[in-house]
Amino acid sequence: MLFHVTMDVRIPHDADPAKIDRLKAEEKARAQDLQRQGIWRHLWRVAGRYSNVSVFDVADAQTLHDLLSTLPLFPYMDVQVTALCRHPSSIHEDDR
Amino acid sequence: MLFHVTMDVRIPHDADPAKIDRLKAEEKARAQDLQRQGIWRHLWRVAGRYSNVSVFDVADAQTLHDLLSTLPLFPYMDVQVTALCRHPSSIHEDDR
Amino acid sequence: MLFHVTMDVRIPHDADPAKIDRLKAEEKARAQDLQRQGIWRHLWRVAGRYSNVSVFDVADAQTLHDLLSTLPLFPYMDVQVTALCRHPSSIHEDDR
Amino acid sequence: MLFHVTMDVRIPHDADPAKIDRLKAEEKARAQDLQRQGIWRHLWRVAGRYSNVSVFDVADAQTLHDLLSTLPLFPYMDVQVTALCRHPSSIHEDDR
Amino acid sequence: MLFHVTMDVRIPHDADPAKIDRLKAEEKARAQDLQRQGIWRHLWRVAGRYSNVSVFDVADAQTLHDLLSTLPLFPYMDVQVTALCRHPSSIHEDDR
Amino acid sequence: MLFHVTMDVRIPHDADPAKIDRLKAEEKARAQDLQRQGIWRHLWRVAGRYSNVSVFDVADAQTLHDLLSTLPLFPYMDVQVTALCRHPSSIHEDDR
């Protein structure tokens, strides 16, 4: 199943820089690992904002939640999830 | 360049059914043609709504506008455009 | 998979009453059929509004969309879909 | 009476971790106790967010308020309450 | 139980004036009848708008919905319902 | 004159508990005093939220402002004021 996910990241100005840098590094490693597994199928940066638009390819919502809620930067994110499905005009059987 | 585009379609209840069916058929043909050209790169249906989430791969905003504004159902759409770019954590050089 | 769905119904004041009554009857029959199948798991009325809160138990978002988009009153609905999953504090293995 | 309740939890980044962990444990115990009593009838996690959708089965709004306002994490919650009633198309006499 | 209800009335400009006048008269009669029964406990006009703020004293949400949804002007209303309960600082046992 | 007032109270998580408890006690005393004077005519709790809906019976807006702005918890409140007047369908000459 595909889920469209937007993540707006807001790091409080008085957060511990060292901690945040560590979390960012962990976040990047996790994101790249999930992309290699084909789970985090698309990851784009929204131009001009500390936000991304992503598409996840997972079995179901539980898998998605377990994945998102354990992202290192999750506590600093405002996440919006939209369930996607095949568009009748799509030429792809399975628009990955 | 990649643009993230959402299209919410609202057909007035008193619109001429025949006209709308014709426009829908034209819309599908156009969408499939643009997909085959690799321009309309992704086209997903938002589950539960007459809406889609799309990603367009175009030279620039002018190309995007000329394309969207001439879609048969454009007059019945509320369109939101977001410019995308490569995410620093993306493992893809060019996340198409 | 469980989906939380809200449906706000807005019937235009100049819609054909006979047509709307027919659609309402069809909608009721369909809703009751889907409930008997255990698909439309919960259907509650929002007090004071022509709106409902529902929970659907379906295989995936595609099934949900095919079901919702073919409801007789779908053209008159504003639908919001939220993907649900098991809450870590739930005592139910599967909170249907 | 059934009440639909959404709870968005926002833990300030500089809150005392030990205190929050304690509150979370108390919250889980309370939630499970109320579920066993059949009061907290449904508790679902919103996929991707630190939010839940719940349905409470209580005598009236006062009971609901006394219950919600004494939840350990209440000070960190944005709560929305919607009064529900039986939908005319529901096949259940009492859609618990 | 007390419910706080706001009703914003929007009469389409091309509605049949005679029909609307009839509905308004029926609405007034119903409202006054319910007030005499002590059900429609408070009915205030929002200064400057075709809106009212009301407080209903009913057994439960089902009663409230059956009452509101059968108001003659209901199809032209945007209704918001808020469940009320006793405020700990109220000097009234039962602030009707 | 009647004013409909909603007060959403948000106490910062790092506020001094002793100070807040003191302010809450003062707030309760003031609210009860104003109720006894018939000024704070109605005070209801919004079920599930640290919010109230109130109706004030005052000479004019200046009186209302002087009263609200000197409430002990005013600095922690988001207040919305709506001027009310008699509804043409009200059976009460003066719906207090």
Added chain:
Amino acid sequence: MLFHVTMDVRIPHDADPAKIDRLKAEEKARAQDLQRQGIWRHLWRVAGRYSNVSVFDVADAQTLHDLLSTLPLFPYMDVQVTALCRHPSSIHEDDR
């Protein structure tokens, strides 16, 4: 008492032009009459919109409502009312 009132006028595109012109003329006459009486104290046009910002000097909200709700263009207006009072930094005893 002073009330700050904004009026956004939206004339439906298919409204009868003659009727609307008549209503506009009546509206202008009424507005000018009320200004001469010192009731409609300020009437400004919002640059770029078919909207105005006004300040009314009336005895109370009832007077304001009776006046606004009988304006010829009232059915085509979205009105927002804000009760004003003297600002502690105003050098005017009575900032008309």
Added chain:
Amino acid sequence: MLFHVTMDVRIPHDADPAKIDRLKAEEKARAQDLQRQGIWRHLWRVAGRYSNVSVFDVADAQTLHDLLSTLPLFPYMDVQVTALCRHPSSIHEDDR
């Protein structure tokens, strides 16, 4: 003075096509004339929407209003006006 103006155009689906085409032609002529006069200083199309972002260079708000409110398509526009002034970091004395 510079004013930033956005114009969202919404043509009702049942408007008379001939009338709208005429208005569009008049609108284009007026816009080009005002651009030649240096009044309509910038006119950009928002990619994907029937909207524009413009910057007007006028003596004052009255001039701006008289100009905008007499645009042929004004009745079909939702206009937002923002007053601009020189930014302290601008290298232009007068950023036209």
Added chain:
Amino acid sequence: MLFHVTMDVRIPHDADPAKIDRLKAEEKARAQDLQRQGIWRHLWRVAGRYSNVSVFDVADAQTLHDLLSTLPLFPYMDVQVTALCRHPSSIHEDDR
């Protein structure tokens, strides 16, 4: 030129009281000085909120900005500016 300005003041609960009192005193002095000059033409308190509605009579937007942005409490304000002009129904040549 007239500008309609609303100022919502939000003082952080952990701001230094002495500093804030000093700023408030400076703010009052500046506001009264500008009123005496006829620049800050109207200054009203929004009943029930730490907000004001003001009308400024200035040469242009630059003057307005220089004035507002140097108000002592500006860093704690959410400011909305609306450019005003003469209403065609105003009986005043220059509705100051």
Added chain:
Amino acid sequence: MLFHVTMDVRIPHDADPAKIDRLKAEEKARAQDLQRQGIWRHLWRVAGRYSNVSVFDVADAQTLHDLLSTLPLFPYMDVQVTALCRHPSSIHEDDR
């Protein structure tokens, strides 16, 4: 390509003044440098707010993002980006 960018700057009240002053100076230097390069084509102040409206002339969204996200004050900004293109009524071939 032209991008319309709004930047609302919110400096936390408890931020280190010296650090903020340094960032502001760096921001001004960067902005002026980019203006001289013709990249930051327009930079206007929104009257009354710590906000600007800008137009950037860049190759694509990636360039825009790299530029905006490295502005010294970026962490304190809420940025909205809108892709622009040539308006069919523009008399300029390339409305810079």
